[in-house]
Amino acid sequence: MKILVTGGLGYLGSHVVVDLLKNSFSVVIIDNLINSDISSLDCITNISNKNLVFEKLDLTKEKQVEEFFNRNSDIEGVIHFAALKSVRESIKYPLKYYHNNVTGMILLLEYMPKGIPFVFSSSCTVYGAVENNPIDENTPYGNPQSPYAHTKQICEIIMNSKFKSEVNFKGISLRYFNPIGAHPSGLIGENPKNKPENLVPYLTQVVSGRREELTVFGNDYLTIDGTCIRDYIHVMDLADSHIAAINHLNNLKSKKYLDDFNIGTGKGISVIQLIKMFEESTGKKVQYKIGKRRPGDLEVAYANTKKTEKILGWKSKYTLDEALQSAWNWELNHQ
Ligand SMILES: NC(=O)c1ccc[n+]([C@@H]2O[C@H](COP(=O)([O-])OP(=O)(O)OC[C@H]3O[C@@H](n4cnc5c(N)ncnc54)[C@H](O)[C@@H]3O)[C@@H](O)[C@H]2O)c1
Structure with missing residues (x-):
């Protein structure tokens, strides 16, 4: 089965591509490289020992999208990661985010083959x-x-509107909580072009000496130690959830389907607890200071994953310790 992965050279996309190849899917990636590097392509090929197709393409450019699907009408499924993802940057440049993320989605849905499985990278921030x-x-x-x-x-x-208006639309929205960690090979991982916004890549860059100090944004939340609580999920587990979603859509008898699923571990961990756990797992000290709350951050967010377990048959397997060690391994390798 030939799957198009948009944003497939990015952090999550690259791990899902490796998993798809491992599970005998054939893969076409499109990415405009706005937040990724072409070197990821070689890393994916090295890990999987399989060939895949890559095309540099901007999903907000209608002509490019139309021509791509004219040339690739044999695509049998789409996993849509391509988006800008920085909460802070989106507050500063909202139009850039609406333009990129919404236009990209519209053009993809407009031109992709009708009725094929479609998996969207959503987020727990929708709640x-x-x-x-x-x-x-x-x-x-x-x-x-x-x-x-x-x-x-x-x-x-x-x-949802597309689902209601079409006779055949099969889609799943996966609402990720907080993906962390990296592939065990240490060849792919989270590598944002700008200063990391997510806790774990920032933390590992501080520990390796690439950045000076980690700021914990706020310790006056109503939580166990005053810091935000999140549900950190190993990227390898998250990758598996996409195989489960595609398989689920493929096995459906009905031509019409739409559902959303939480992708998390179901466990809430505070920022300070995560830092301590990183120190214990790696034996490295984390230099951090307490800063002000960051606009856009939620106090507590962790997933109920019962529906995902029941319907998709997916459950996280990796421990937080394994996720943190893999993130550190990636940082060491990547440097
Ligand atoms: N990483 C997280 O913490 C997290 C959490 C929840 C949801 N998500 C969502 O998951 C998806 C992937 O996240 P990620 O962490 O891998 O991000 P990422 O930035 O590493 O990957 C996104 C990829 O999409 C590409 N891209 C962006 N706009 C594009 C466009 N217009 N045309 C073509 N390519 C484009 C980028 O170059 C990048 O390679 C995003 O939709 C993100 O919003 C991520």
């Missing part, structure tokens, strides 16, 4: 600031805490 944790998928959309979060809500709404 907004939720009072009750763990969060399940029935939780209604909350007030989006950033334009980034809003683009994820809008993209899900667009999928």
